[in-house]
Amino acid sequence: MPTSTQVAVGPLAHAGSVLDGAQLMAENPYRPWEARITSITPLTENEKLFEFRLIDERIRDAFHHEPGQFVEVSIFGVGEAPISISSSPSKSGFIELCVRRMGEFTTRLHQMQCGDIVGLRGPYGRPFPFDDMRGHDVLLVAGGLGIAPLRSLINNIHDERSDFGNVTIIYGSKNPGEVMFREQFEMWRHRKDFDLYLTVDNPDDTWDGEVGLVTAPFAHLDVDARNTFGAICGPPVMYRFVVEEMRKKGIPYDRIYMSFERHMKCGMGKCGHCQVGHQYCCIDGPVFNYWEAKNIQGSM
Amino acid sequence: MLYRVIDAHELPALVQAFMCDYEVIAPVRSGKSFAFEAIDSFDDIVLDYPTTLTSLKKYYLPPRETLFEYDMVDGVTDYRMEVRPRVLFGAHACDINAINALNLVFEDPRYPDPYYEAHKKATMIVGISCMPGDSCFCHLLDAGEVRSGYDLFLADIGGRYLVSIGSVEGADILEAACDPREATDEDRRAFRDYTRRRQRAFNEDIPSVQEIPMLMDAFHSDDFWEELGSRCLNCTACSSVCPTCYCFDIRDVLDPSGKTGRRERVWDACTSPQFALVTGGHNFRPGPRERVRHRMYHKLNGFNAKHGRYLCVGCGRCVKACKADISPIEVLRFFEQKGIEDGERDAD
Numbered sequence: 001m002p003t004s005t006q007v008a009v010g011p012l013a014h015a016g017s018v019l020d021g022a023q024l025m026a027e028n029p030y031r032p033w034e035a036r037i038t039s040i041t042p043l044t045e046n047e048k049l050f051e052f053r054l055i056d057e058r059i060r061d062a063f064h065h066e067p068g069q070f071v072e073v074s075i076f077g078v079g080e081a082p083i084s085i086s087s088s089p090s091k092s093g094f095i096e097l098c099v100r101r102m103g104e105f106t107t108r109l110h111q112m113q114c115g116d117i118v119g120l121r122g123p124y125g126r127p128f129p130f131d132d133m134r135g136h137d138v139l140l141v142a143g144g145l146g147i148a149p150l151r152s153l154i155n156n157i158h159d160e161r162s163d164f165g166n167v168t169i170i171y172g173s174k175n176p177g178e179v180m181f182r183e184q185f186e187m188w189r190h191r192k193d194f195d196l197y198l199t200v201d202n203p204d205d206t207w208d209g210e211v212g213l214v215t216a217p218f219a220h221l222d223v224d225a226r227n228t229f230g231a232i233c234g235p236p237v238m239y240r241f242v243v244e245e246m247r248k249k250g251i252p253y254d255r256i257y258m259s260f261e262r263h264m265k266c267g268m269g270k271c272g273h274c275q276v277g278h279q280y281c282c283i284d285g286p287v288f289n290y291w292e293a294k295n296i297q298g299s300m
Numbered sequence: 301m302l303y304r305v306i307d308a309h310e311l312p313a314l315v316q317a318f319m320c321d322y323e324v325i326a327p328v329r330s331g332k333s334f335a336f337e338a339i340d341s342f343d344d345i346v347l348d349y350p351t352t353l354t355s356l357k358k359y360y361l362p363p364r365e366t367l368f369e370y371d372m373v374d375g376v377t378d379y380r381m382e383v384r385p386r387v388l389f390g391a392h393a394c395d396i397n398a399i400n401a402l403n404l405v406f407e408d409p410r411y412p413d414p415y416y417e418a419h420k421k422a423t424m425i426v427g428i429s430c431m432p433g434d435s436c437f438c439h440l441l442d443a444g445e446v447r448s449g450y451d452l453f454l455a456d457i458g459g460r461y462l463v464s465i466g467s468v469e470g471a472d473i474l475e476a477a478c479d480p481r482e483a484t485d486e487d488r489r490a491f492r493d494y495t496r497r498r499q500r501a502f503n504e505d506i507p508s509v510q511e512i513p514m515l516m517d518a519f520h521s522d523d524f525w526e527e528l529g530s531r532c533l534n535c536t537a538c539s540s541v542c543p544t545c546y547c548f549d550i551r552d553v554l555d556p557s558g559k560t561g562r563r564e565r566v567w568d569a570c571t572s573p574q575f576a577l578v579t580g581g582h583n584f585r586p587g588p589r590e591r592v593r594h595r596m597y598h599k600l601n602g603f604n605a606k607h608g609r610y611l612c613v614g615c616g617r618c619v620k621a622c623k624a625d626i627s628p629i630e631v632l633r634f635f636e637q638k639g640i641e642d643g644e645r646d647a648d
Contacts, residue, residue: 004384007418010368028414030367030550030563034375076370077554077561081579103579117375236582263578265550268411272547272570275594276584278602283410297520297597298590 021062025121029268032074032119033059038094040114043180046102047145048110049086052095052120065089066127067153068259068287072267073097073109074119081105082264082274084286085123086148088155095120098148098180124267125286128153128257133229137165139221139251141242143172143214143234147180149259149286150233161193165227168195172214172234176200176207214238218245225250232258243290253291260286260299301447302465304480305487311454311461312342314426317477318387322424325359326389327352336388347390347456350433351615355543356388356395360402360419361567367415367550369562381415383422392430393446393453394438394613398543399425400449404607405546424469427453431498435616437506437629439499443613457490506629507636512610515635516601520593524634529589531624532571538595538626539569541617547575570595596631 010028011019019027039051054060065071070084087096101110112118130153138157142150157164169188173179179198188196189209197217199210210217214234230246232239239258246256262274264282274281277296279288293299306314318324326339327349334349336356368379406416427450438444446453451470454461462483465471474480483491509515539545549568554561568575571591576584585591603611612628619627 004382005422006380007383008380009414009418010379028368029411030414031376074563076372076375077552077558079552080550080563100580106579119375236584261578261582262576262584266548268413269408270405270411270413270546270548271550271565271568273549273568273575275570275576275598275602278598278605297517297601298584298594 021058024058025062032121034117035120037112037114037116044178047098047100047180050097050099053093054120060093065123067130067156068127068149069123069125071120071122075105075108076119078105078108082267084149086151088152088159090156090159100145122267124282126284128231128287130156134163137224137228138231139168139223139228140231141170141214143238146233147171150231151181153231168221170197170214170217172199174201176204215241215245223249228255230256254289256290257287258293260288303483304463304465305460305483306463306478306480307460310478313477315342315389317473322385322387324387324389345390347428351617354541355398355617356391357402357543359386359388359423360399360416361546364564364566365415367563367565369560372559381418383418385422387424387426389426390428391425393427394443394615395543396425396427396446396449397443397613401544401609401611402546425450429455429494432502433616434503435619436502436614437616438614439502440508441610441612441614455491455494457487457494462487462491507632509632509635513601513604516597525593526589528626528630529587529592531626532588532592533624534571534573536569536571537621538618539571540567541621543613543615544611545569592626596628599628600631
C-alpha cells in the first residue's frame, strides 16, 4: 500500500545549498519574512507611519519596490493584510507603510511598538510607470488615505526632481485633522518646484489652505495636456470626478493612472478576492491607466 | 498522440498495477449518486458513471491546506507538506480540462504555487470516455474532448478500449500490466462510431450560443442579472462543486496554547457576500446581482481574456447543486431568448 511522503515547501527544500534573497523568496512565495518595526510616527488620530527593516540581510538586499506597489503584512496569530508602500524606492533598506486603524489587523498593528516583529512578503503589483513619466509634467491627485501610495511616487519624483517637468500635487482631506504628512506638505507649499494644493471639505480656524472638493483646484490649473501624466489615488467615489477633470484638460486616456483599492489576499493572482472584471488588482494592477480601467467591467 | 488498444478484461490488471505504487481514486457509488473515492478493489469502480457530486480539484487544491506553521517567538518554522502518490482513475474529459484550466492559474510562471505543484507532481490521471447526462454541456464550451493533461485516456469502443497515451509513466504501466496492441481499421471505425453516438447524445434543450464572451459584455447591465441574483441563496454550493472554481481565503489559526499556530488556505467563493469587502466597510460587490454576475462573467468572459479559454467546462455539477436553478445554462438560455425576441421584433 502506498504511503504519503513529505515534501519540504520553501527554503527548507534546499537546505545546505546557498540561495540568494530572490531565490529564497521564490521558494515559497506565501512565506512572510521577518521585519522589525524601526520607527512609528503618529500622523493623525487614526493613522500612523510605520517604518520596517527586513531582518534577513539577503531578503533585504533582494527587496526592491517601485511606487504604487504593496506588501502583505503578517501579524502571526492575527493574519495578513495588503498595505501599499508609502516610502520612495530611493530610501533603500527601509519600508514605510501608512496605516489607518480600521479593523482587527490594523488595530493590532497600531498597538505594536518599535522593535516588535511582523512578517512581510512582496513587493507585489504593477507600479506607476515612473520611467515613462520622466521628462513629463506630472499631476498627482490624492484623496484621504490615497496619499499613502502616492507619497511613494511623490517622494521618488522629489529625489529625482530634475528628471521631471512641472509637478502638481492636489491632496484633499475631509478635515484639517486628517491631513497626513502635514509638516512635509506645509514646507513644500513655499517651494517653487512643486505646485501644491491642500484642500479640505470642512475647514477649521487653523486652516489656511484651499477649501472644497479635491476637484476644485482644477478650475485654475494650467495643464500642458500633451506632456502630462496624471496619477490618482483615493476613495472609490473620487475617481470618476477626478478623471473627468483630467479628461477636460485633455490628458490622454492612457496617461491617466489610478490605483485601485481591493483586498488582495494572496497578492499573486490566485485567491480571487481582488478581482475586478477580468483583471486581478494584485498582478494586473493595482495601478491601471484609464483606458484599461474603462475596459474593466464594473471598475468605476 | 500515441494510441493503442487493450481488451476490457485487462482493465482490472491495469488498476491493480497502479494500486501497487499509488493510492487509486476512482468513481464509486455514493448513496444515489457517485463520488471520487480511494478504492481497495477494481470491483468498487463504476466505469459508466454520469457525473460525480464533487470534482477532482480537491486533490490539487485541498478544501483546507496548511501553508506553514509558526512560533509566536521564532516566527515561521519551515514546513513539510504531505503528498500522496495518487492516480485519478476514470476522470471524464471535462474534469481533465478543468484541471488544465487550474494549471494556468497555479503554474503561472510569475508565481508558481509550490503546494499545488507538489500535489500535481504526485498525481497521475487516467481518463475515461463518457456519455453525456441531462445537464452536460461540455461540448458547447470546448471541453467535451481533451488532448493533454492525462497519462492515459481510455475510450470505450465496445469490449475494448482505445487508449491515448499521454506520458512515459502511463506507457510503462500500461505495457507492464496489459498487452496493448496496434489499432485495426475495425477499432478506428468503432471509435468513430462512439464519437458519433456521443455527439448525438447531448441534451438539445441546452442552447448552443456563439460569441458568449462578447454577449457577456453586451448584456452586462441587463435586468436579467437582477432576476438571477435575486434567487441566489449565498450558499456557495456552486463554487464548492465546481471543478474550476479556485478562489480561496488565507487565515491564521492559533493553537490553544497561543504560542504556535499555522496559516492555512481554505476554499472561498465569490458568491459569498463578504468576498469583495475591504477593510473600512466598502463592498465592491454588495448584492447578489453583482456577485452572481461576476461569477458567470469570470467563467464565460474574464478567464477567456486572460487565458483564451472558458473557465466553465460544462460538467453540470452546479446545475444539480444549485437550489435556485442558477447555472451557466440559464445564462445560455437568456442569450438564446434575447436572440429569439429580437428576431420576432424584426419580423413584425
